[in-house]
Amino acid sequence: MAKPQTIAELANMVRDTTGPIVPRGAGLHQGIGNPAHADSTAIDMRALNVVSDYIPSDLTITVGAGMVLGELQEQLAVHRQWLPWDAPQHRHATIGGLLASGLSGPLRHGAGAPRDWLLGMHFVTGDGRIIKSGGKVVKNVAGYDMHKLHIGALGTLGIIAEVSFKLAPLPEADESITITGMSIEHAHKIAYVLRKPPFNPSAFLIEATPHHIRLWVRWQGAAAAVTRQVNIARARQPIAKATTTGSWDHLLNTPFNKSHGHAVQLRIGCAPQSLESFYPALQEIAPNATMHIMPTVGIIRLYAPQMPDVAALRAALLPFGGYVVVEIGEDPARWGPTPANIAIMRQLKKAWDPDNKLNPGRYVIE
Known part of the structure; x- marks a missing residue:
């Protein structure tokens, strides 16, 4: 396996x-999308893991795409800073791999998606060009945000080599509660009550398994503010229980533990306000699944031992304009219906990868 040490070497x-x-x-995410060609040349990006520019007072950083996200967070924590991105498997996954796979977590509710923190990128095209998009500073007005097109593109438009992010101060306090003993619909309603002032949480997650439903709520920020918001929420929901911050890591990573026997992974999405109407069909079609539902974001990650009826899920979502993507598991229609903007997507692919060398056939554009 080739392992470039520099961006120039990668381009060559x-x-x-x-x-x-x-x-x-x-x-960790090679299972997402269609399988790679058997005769493919693998390029290991993990040597491109150097922080090339970091001035803590500027709250920005530039780092190689091969760095593990968890290692980056550890370096930032020394300066009481962090990147608000709680992607699953972040202690092992590289930044480039997570961006290319389009993965994020429940903090998306309060902090936004990784794309909202991404300032710029260097990527390598299929014909070996090194292209720079965006910049290294927050007040950057140079050109279009073309780098954001690579988020979730599975490396089919270019190979992400280096990225620049804006950062945030590390929260002074980080507290959570869990609420159990209810239906998914009830958990959704509670989340929509708590998302408004004076509660203002950072993250919500509904953990739904065949055995229990649990709503997780998280607050981050100044200690006095977090304590006040948690106390108000617990007064409104007396059955809520306090939980530790580390429990979120365990929760988000548990489905990837092979001992849980989840051979199937789906990503389901629609407008957040439509999710509640979709729950009955979801539970009927996939009664044995474990689900992580981000109710205020509109994303469901479904894990199951066997493939549910994906066609039925897509039909149930059709009135709400939603989608179902088979990330892991055997299904001939992994991406669902061809998107309306497919022609534009193919033009970009042709411009950046004219010989169709980068992960050919893996993504929806082919």
């Missing part, structure tokens, strides 16, 4: 390779 490797190319980080 791509330019000199004639067949299909598969960029890899930790290899």
Whole structure:
């Protein structure tokens, strides 16, 4: 497996390779999308893991895409800073791999998606060009945000080599509560009550398994404010129980533990206000699934031992304009119906990867 040490070396490797190319980080998300070609050349990105520019007083950082997100957070914590991104498997997954896979977590409710913190990027095209998009500073007005097109594109438009983020001060306090003993619909209603002032949480997650329903709520910020908000919420919901911050890591990573037997992983999405109407059909079609529902974001991650009726899920979502993507598992229609903007997507692919070398066939554009 090729392992470039610099971006220039990566570009040369791509330019000199004639067949299909598969960029890899930790290899944790290679199951997302269609399988790679058997004759593909794998490029290991993990040597591109250097922080090339970091001035803590500026609250910005530039880092190689091969760095593990958890390691970056550890370096930032020394300066009481962090990147508000709670992607699953963040202690092992690389930044480039997580961006290319489009993965984020419940903190998306309060902090926004990773794309909202991304300032710029260097990526390598299929013909070996190094392209810079965006910049390294917050007040950057140079050109279009073309780098954001690579988020969730699975490395089919270019290989993410280096990224720049804006940062946030590390929260002084981080507290959570859980509420159990209710239906998914009831948990959704509670989340929509608590999302408004004076509660103002940072994150919500409904953990739904065949055995229990649990609503997780998280607050981050100044200690006095967090304590006040948690106390108000617990007064409104007396059955709420306090939980530790580390419990979120365990919760988000548990479905990826092989001992849980989840051979199938789906990503389901629609407008948050439509989720409540979709729950009955979801529970009927996939009664044995474990689900992580972000009710105020409109994303459901579904884990199951066997593939549910994906066609039925898509039909149930049709009135709400939603989608179902088969991230892991055997299904001939992993991406669902062809999107209306497919022509634009194919033009971008042709412009940046004219010989169709980068992960050919893996994404919806082919």
